[in-house]
Amino acid sequence: MADLATPIMPNWCPGCGNFTIWLSFKNAAIENSWDNTNTTIIAGIGCHGHLVNFTKLTSFEGLHGRPLPLASGVKLANTRLNVFVFTGDGDCFGEGGNHFIHAARRNHDLTIMLHDNGLYALTTGQASPLTEHGVKTKSTPTGNPDNPINPLVMAIASGATFVARAYGSDVKQLTEIIKKANEHKGFAIIDILQPCETYNKILTHQFYQDNVYYLEDSYDPTDKVKAFERAHEFGEKKIPLGIFYIEEKPTLESQYTHLENKPLIDIPLDRKNMDNMFNKYL
């Protein structure tokens, strides 16, 4: 269990940004003793989703676009579980866009790892909702006519209570942010900049290494207006990393007070005496 290894070897392309995201997550898991007695992983469909096969934590790899409702159901049923959601930019904002808005506004207590490589990689390189305007991909050979979603702005606007961005290859920083995101009670999303060596020739390792910087120590992540401002920054030497926004707000799960602070699955199912309920229909 110590290294969370399974008999299956990763099948990502050489140089894929997923390797360091996976490594950072495993580091955080080992440091924080996340194991099969307390943690579960929910994944969408895309290159990121293969991770369930190489990580010895009980998981559910569901449908494309649907990891958030799946994870919401898991967390509602068992609040004792640490629930991580692994999703891609296509998964989360294409088919999953509607779920994203609603899961964020409900403030489910989830940690979301957004593998953001700016396109659809598993289907061999089409534009995603996060692909920049004008970018040529297999589905936009003359340049993407659509404008992209800014995942950070979208998250803050939708009601997410922990919004961060990390560069996948900075394992140390990503590990720390994963731990902080998981400590946060509420909907925590990390937009993880992930180079796709095979299909994305613009957002490369080199590009990110040249252009990312860290939000200064004096930055106040509780200021929503500032958070929007900084989340809009993107470009040459202007890609901020770090925690953009934190807000303390009751989680959805904490509001089911009738469960008396017990995980739902700990409440006995037997309801032998239904007489009182039946009598209301006499």
Added chain:
Amino acid sequence: MPNKVYKLKIAGQAGQGIKSSGLTFSRFATRSGFNIYNYFEYPSLIRGGHNVMQINISDGEVRGPSRFTDFLVALNQESIHKHKNTLSEGAFVLYDGDSRIKVDTLPPSVKLLSVPLSKMAHEIGGQEILINMVALGVVAGMMQGDISVLQALVEEEYHDKPEILKADILAIEHGFNYAQNNFKDLILECFKLQNHKKEPRLILNGSDSTSLAAVASGIQFSAIYPMSPITGIISNLAKFQTDSKFIFKQPEDEIAAIVMSIGASFAGARSMTATSGGGFCLMTEGYGLAGITETPLVIIEGMRPGPATGLPTWNSQGDLLFVLNAHQDEFPRLVLAAGDLTEAFYMTMEAFYLADKYQTPVVVLLDKNILEHEQSVPIFDISAYRIDRGKMTTDFSPDFKRFLVTEDGVSPRTIPGVGNFFIANSDEHDEKGFSNEEIENRNNQMNKRMRKLQTFIKNDLPKPTIYGNENADLTIVSWGSNKGSITQAISEFQNVNYLHLTWMNPFPTEEVTKILNRSKKLVILECNYSGQLAILIKQHTGIDIIDKILKFDGRPFFVEEISDIINERLKN
């Protein structure tokens, strides 16, 4: 001797309290020792449009809607126009004689009860809203019912709203006295709703019975998106969750509804979702996800006419083949269809049991007639039900094979958080859940999953029910809520029986073949365009039932309509 069924109809504009006063009256009749069957028609509007509630009352059994009316309460002119052709010989028509309602088009045999409903309501101080209560009082007076039983009901309903309660009690009393004082002779010709003792009966609809069944089955989680005709289930579960300690959640759409329910079930919670055909279109991807990940799930599918928005507030049985075939490729699905609210109760409980036992989605098909129409029924008996989670364990095993290939097709099941490692994987997977595309593994896993159906057929598939004389001259084949009108109609015939099919997948092929082969004459009745059950029967048994009576206008089969169908066939 067939039972005398008395048909009361309350009709008016939406917003006039047709449904609530109808429900109050049907409770009154039930508490007075009678059985009732309610039939409610309304358009997809909140205010405006014509609403009508038919309350069929009988000393004996009453199970279906009727074409006729013995007593019409007409709260507006439209009610006279729409229902005058349904009036039986010598029917009563109650209307407000002070209003502009014209009754000159009514047949001469009609007994008119002109009552100043509006004036009386204003005198009590309750304005228009009390008109329906005054009318209820008049009907109770005409039927010589026990007014204290009716007033006790209103008291139970409004005990926390003293002003409304006081006005309602007065309204009923004034109406009652008006009838007693002004229609002394006519009262003698009216149906008598005089108290007689009987075992207490529940009065509820299928949304109520399904919700109660879910609670009795130990439901822990339910996510449902609103859609007619299953919104009653939402209201119930949202209310029940506090005392019964489960979670009901209204999510953003039906995709989230089914996927959330699957997530909760994966985590170990008994889960259910519900929708109508349109919502089920969105759920189809989740349906197969539950199938391949072997996650238990109960799905209530309440049918209404389609396609797309269709006829939102009307009845249909058009989703049978859809539910049997929805989703790409194949997985073991258990599909059953209830014929009335009592079957809906017991089948929902059975569905929870089977979902856990077979670790696969179980669909209970209902139709609007079941979900939205009240009936008086004996109190449900749940004493024999045991919560059984099947092969689920929380014991730790270092080498847990969640998808172990077994003879019966069902593998050991465990949940996250107990130390066991497994992957619920929507990709084809091996016994632990790792993605695996090898030929042998694919065949083993596919065969294992599909084998559940064979195990089910061997251990759990019930025989279909035949109502009526086994050696009949005519056998009616049908399903769903048609059961009510059919069983009521055939009680008047010695030589007609009814084959009621409830198990749609797996299909009871052997038994149905036997029954159809020995039947002298067959007719099938369905509320859909193509005869979907007939297609299913032909697919499984090779028997082609040529004589099909199909309705797809949103209306149910009425008892008298079935009697006509029978008479025509017995003649030839």
